[in-house]
Amino acid sequence: MSIQSPTLNVSILSKDANALAKEITNTWAEPTSLHICQAVTTSEQINPDEVEVLLADPNLAAKVIDQCTGLKWCQSTWAGNAPLLNLDKSDYILTGVKGVFGKLMREYVFAYLLQYARNIPAFAHNQNHQPPIWKESPRAPLTGKTFGILGAGSIAQALIPVAKSFEMKVIGLSRSGQAVEGFDNVYAATDLLKFAQEVDHVVNLMPDTPATTGVLDQAFFEALKPHSVFINAGRGSAMVDDALLNALNSGQLQAAVLDVFTQEPLPEQHPFWRHPKVVVTAHTAAVSSPEDVAGVFVTNATRYMTNEPLLYQFDFNKGY
Structure with missing residues (x-):
C-alpha cells in the first residue's frame, strides 16, 4: 500500500457523520495530517471523485461505492458489511468495527x-x-x-x-x-x-x-x-x-x-x-456509538499512514 499524500483525506458518509467528524478531529493527534473533506448523511450528498478514504455506514456506501474510482480503503461503521460484500467492487481494503460490541x-x-x-x-x-x-x-x-x-x-x-x-x-x-x-x-x-x-x-x-x-x-x-x-x-x-x-x-x-x-x-x-x-427488538442488541467507531477509525488511520496492516479486514471471498 502506498500513501499518496502526507495528509489523509477522509470522506464520511453516515447518519452520524457530524458526530464522527467531531470525535475524529478531537482524537487525532496531529490535526494538520488529517483532512475531513466531506461529512454527509446521505449518499446523494457525497462527491465520489473526492473519495480516497471512506468512513461509512455500509447501507449508504453501497449506493455510491462503484462511483468511487479512487477509493483505497473503506472503514465501515458496522460489525457486518453485507451491503458492500454483495457488490462486485472489491479493489479496495474494507475494514469493520470489532472489540466494541x-x-x-x-x-x-x-x-x-x-x-x-x-x-x-x-x-x-x-x-x-x-x-x-x-x-x-x-x-x-x-x-x-x-x-x-x-x-x-x-x-x-x-x-x-x-x-x-x-x-x-x-x-x-x-x-x-x-x-x-x-x-x-x-x-x-x-x-x-x-x-x-x-x-x-x-x-x-x-x-x-x-x-x-x-x-x-x-x-x-x-x-x-x-x-x-x-x-x-x-x-x-x-x-x-x-x-x-x-x-x-x-x-x-x-x-x-x-x-x-x-x-x-x-x-x-x-x-x-x-x-x-x-x-x-429493533436491531439494538449491540449498537456502536460514534465514540466507539471513531476510536477504531483513528487506530486504523494511524496504521494506514504508516503502511501497517489494517485491523479487522474483511475477506471478499469468504464474506466476513
Whole structure:
C-alpha cells in the first residue's frame, strides 16, 4: 500500500457523520495530517471523485461505492458489511468495527435468558392481574445448562465469561469447527443438528454470508429442546421465519428473542409482532456509538499512514 499524500483525506458518509467528524478531529493527534473533506448523511450528498478514504455506514456506501474510482480503503461503521460484500467492487481494503460490541451483547443476551430462567413474565402478569396474584412461579436456573453460540468470533467469545459465571457449559459452531479458547466444544458448520440437539439455550451471532443464509430451518428448530430459548442477534437472513413460527406454535420451543430480520423495519403485519412467545427488538442488541467507531477509525488511520496492516479486514471471498 502506498500513501499518496502526507495528509489523509477522509470522506464520511453516515447518519452520524457530524458526530464522527467531531470525535475524529478531537482524537487525532496531529490535526494538520488529517483532512475531513466531506461529512454527509446521505449518499446523494457525497462527491465520489473526492473519495480516497471512506468512513461509512455500509447501507449508504453501497449506493455510491462503484462511483468511487479512487477509493483505497473503506472503514465501515458496522460489525457486518453485507451491503458492500454483495457488490462486485472489491479493489479496495474494507475494514469493520470489532472489540466494541461484546459488552453490549452480553447485556442483551443474558437479560433475556435470565428473564426466562427466573420466569419474570409470569410475575409481571400476576402483578398486573386484578386482583394481584401472590403465587410462586416455576423457575429454570441457568446453572448446569448448555449454552450454544452460533459463531465463535470476538462477540461470541465475550459471552463466555458470563455463561461460565452461571456454571453453564458453552459450545460453539463455526465454519471450521476448530477449537477456540473458552468454549467447551466447537462444532463444525456441517454438524449443525448435533449442535442443536445438545444445547438448552442458543444465540445466533453468525455473519451474513451465502453459507449461512437459511440454515436455521425446520430441521434446526425441531432438533432443539422444548424448553430452549432462541435468540437471534446475528443476521436475519440465517433464519427461516416460517420454520421458527411452526416450532413456537407446536411447543417445540419455549420462546424466541429476535433483534434482526430479513426485512427491517419488521413489517407491521408480520406475525412476530403479535406472537405471545416472541420478543421483538429493533436491531439494538449491540449498537456502536460514534465514540466507539471513531476510536477504531483513528487506530486504523494511524496504521494506514504508516503502511501497517489494517485491523479487522474483511475477506471478499469468504464474506466476513
